[in-house]
Amino acid sequence: MTEYFIYSFIYLAAAVIAVPIAKRLGLGSVLGYLIAGVIIGPIIGLVGDETTSIQHYAEFGVVMMLFLVGLELEPKMLWKMRHRLMGLGGLQIVLTTVSVAFIATLFVEEWSVALAIGLIFSLSSTAIVLQTFNEKSLTKTDGGQNAFSVLLFQDIAVIPMLALIPLLALPELIELSQATFTDTAEKHAELSLVAGIPGWAYTLVVIASIAIVVIGGHYLSRPLFKFVADSGLREIFTATALMLVIGVAALMSLVGLSPALGTFLAGVVLANSEFRHELESNIEPFKGLLLGVFFITVGAGINFTLLSEEFALIIGLTLAVMLLKMVVLLLLSFLFNVRGSDRWLFSLSLAQAGEFGFVLLSFSGQQNVLPEPIIQPLSLVVALSMFFTPALFILFDKVILPHYQKNSNQREEDNIDQLGSVIIAGAGRFGQITNRLLVSNKIPTVVLDHESSMIDILRSINIKSYYGDATRPDLLHTAGIEQASLLIIAIDDKIRSVELIKYVKHAYPQIKILARAYDRGHYYASKYAGADYVVIETYYSAVELGAQALIDLGFSLKKANQVRQTFQQSEAKSGEALYEVWRQKGDFDQNYRALFIQLEEELNHAMEASQTEESPDSHTSDHSKREGN
Template sequence: MESFLFQASLYLVAVVVAVPVASRLGLGSVLGYLVAGIMIGPVFGLVGSETKDLQHFAEFGVVMMLFLIGLELEPRALWNMRERLLGLGGLQIVVTTIVVTLGALALGEGWRVALTLGIILSLSSTAIVLQTLSEKRLMQTAGGRSAFSVLLMQDIAVIPFLAFLPLLALPGARALAKAEAAEAQRALSFLQELPGWGVTLVTLGAVAAIALAGHYVIRPLYAFVHRARLREVNTALALMIVVCIASLMLMVGLSPALGTFLAGVVLANSEFKHELESDIAPFKGLLLGLFFITVGAGIDVEVFFSQPVLLISFTLALMAAKGAVLYGLGRLFKLKGRDQWLFTLGLAQAGEFGFVLTAFALKQRILPDALAQQLLLVIAMSMFLTPLFFILHDVLARRMKDEGAPQKTDEIDEQQPVIIAGVGRFGQVVNRMVTMSGFRTTVLDHDLKVIQLLRKFGFKGYVGDPTRPELLRAAGLDHAKVLVVCLDDRAASVRLVTYARRMREDLHIVVRARDREHVFELYRAGADDIVREYFDASLRAGRYVLENMGLSEYEASELQKTFYALDRTAVRDLAELWRPDLPTEKNAAYIARARELNRELEAALLARFAETREEKAKPRDAAE
């Protein structure tokens, strides 16, 4: 017990001292964690062999991180990523593997060893890159999304890599490795005894079970637990979901990170998405920090000082080669400016799965011990250099003129009854009309330039992402009367309306919509008043057309009012039949009802036109 408390104290003190210092110096938390690990490991020798065991436990932070990322991605968004996921991610793995393999062959390695090195070093660090992108708020940039697609594809590729690597071992070494692993894998012997098609069915069944459980088990279970109104039980349920899914994936031989990512995607549309995020995030942060510390503490100083120049050269050569591949792929997929450099510099390292594959290749007798030790050190050193590459990206980004990363969020010092999320051309008009009518507003927008321009004209606003729950709470969501959503991003506006409605049933939500389908999405999300951005302007233009076709201003105005009222009713009617998973042209019920409503609208307009003509003729008849 005393030993455990002493070790825990060491790690916590190292974190509390090193990470804030690194953050204050602008180096980022990841570099702080790595330095803390180096200080308590190789420098002072305060931790020892337990670091490797602790690292396996800390890798669970990566699993939690991918679960949280999955929660941010709806299935449709994941499908929209398919081009970059398969194209960009697949090409990165293949081309990098070829380049590293050729380099190893040029250095005199055999083709089996060279190909193994190419596979291992083609992967990048999901933990470091995603953590840094989140801290710097670069995840939603084009470079950040491209980096995420590649990292996700790499995590998926680990599965076939584990199946392929044993084929690279010599027959005798393969048999010896299989015999040594038999005892350790006894728990999974039922899978080993199955034929190939049986293993495939079990694997697909596990993935299907996760998808079905997300819809039919986890949601009602969460609703049941939530009724207890005990925060610690909600946290326990969130941890249980992640742990159980990771265990199931390990049992069938799949990546636990991939399984929890899929579970997050399934639960992305759930009503308790934000609660899951808030419950899991602290554990994710602590475990990822612990993982980075163990990477720093696990650096073998003796191996490094035996060949420092050679190992540093290999590390820099690896990062340069991967960077060249990434830069070429970025150009191929039309990344530009700072997004190009973010993609290139962010993924130029080796990754934590490299430790797993190296240990696996060592057990399979593919890599010799000395080379494996050097490889582990090169992987760790490349991860250590990655935060410095992100600093280099920041320097380059400041010198470029294209649109930059999201700005730091302002501190909100007052709360008003009206919150306006997004203050572009649409939101500015709303804000001017409301404030000039004597009411106070709290304006939120992620663009610093827009907020600065707004303040020059005497209107107060705050910089920040309006979809963030903590920013909305700081802006006074709990007490506001009206929320006005004027965001350009249609998906973000739906997320914001969904969250606001779940938090406040009595809140009146006015929202801007792009088109009719966006109206349907917002209607289902819980918006009260939905304004199509071009609808009112189109109505006014149509009114001018009618006036110039011979109708009086009164007649054209009445027809405009009738069309507006009936169209609003029709939209609510059609929203019940709209299906997001089905193209409009294939939704027979929707099309049939739309045609019926069009006939009703035409009849109503003609009837109203006749009434206005009669009203116009009555005074003339009376005078006669």
């Protein structure tokens, strides 16, 4: 028992130290876990032979992850994805398998061994890719969506692969296995419901198991979760969620199917359940921790002795597999019209082998398809390809994405063919609303934005706008800054917006400048630069929402408006005092913080003074009046 405590402490301590450091360095959490595993395993030697056993348990994190992925999907969504799922995912599996198998025939004699190797390396790492997509907010991109479709098809394809691999068994390995491992095979057979049964019976068992998951999840889960939720014990709901995932995984394992696919199917069935979010919140911590431990075991399991002995071969195979997969994915990106930086995101993110590669390697050994001398170096290739994957994401972030962003800004600026009394710099959500309000009142505007994609979107919905950098003096001249009455600044870059205010106030002092600020610091900087009117973009919407909250809590419409007015008056008064203190230092120093606390106390007193004898509970909100207001 003591050694398990010690190993648990080592793994968790390695994660606690390495992952935050990796995140701060911009390397991502996955690379942090992998590095932690390498340090505590091959380098320091704190962990050793138990790594493989721990990895089997940690792989359950992949199972949980696919359950959560299933919860985010609905059958209708899967149907909409069918073309990318079957077309893109299916072609990726076939082309990669054939390519790898063809190359493998140059090194091995048996075609069945080459085919097994091709199947193993056709898979990518769902755990690493989805984890990194979530961290870097790449899930909703076109490249991320296509990569997700491929990963989803790969996970589904594991089932037919598991069914095919036993058919590739080598006769000489079968004889050796029967002579040496008879007892072990009998022990494994005891844990299977389908061992020794005919093919037609196995098919019926598989259909029955899937039916249990689908029908049970649809009809039995809601009464069960409602019964547990009514107890009011959160830990019992957590236990129920874990019981569900573990039970489905166990059932799939007993009938020879992929536990990950079974839990994914269960997640899809429960995607419309009202308990979905509660399930996610209960499973997520376990998933994250187990995935982290799994990545650590991958790093700790790298056999540096074998790597040093066969360094050139293993590194060469790893890079060759990743390059081959990337070429296949690039070809498919052209075929399926994945463009720009999304093409490279799609190709680089899936270039590695995956965690299911370990499963298939182990299964291939058990089924006498691959001999042990081949399994060991291939396991290293799988592990190293996963280890190198975060570097590919860094390459995408630091080199490829900036290149495409730079090229997107190299589009020639539009010819401004009409002038207006108002120039709006920035065509984002803020600038668009301002422009619509002015144009609907017959006020001519000139809208400028340096994001070409945004300009194209606006033009597609008949909103007149021009591509160009509003901070450039020559473009402002072309836009008619000399004849304009107002300049409205709504660009995203805080520094560039302040510099624009300074320039226009110096070169065209007659122009009145209205500016949008992101926060209080940006507000002060814009005001100090000379803007005539500055508004923090969230201020009025937050005040409006707060007033509505008071009404919904029982305040009358009149009372809520009175409180809102008092709040805004106090904010305006204190804002001037806070600005003067900020202006003296140009920063939020200790004097600023002390004054802010003092003014907050004065605000509380002002709000109390505005209270009348009218009780908020004695009035209810009048919906029609609110609509009129």
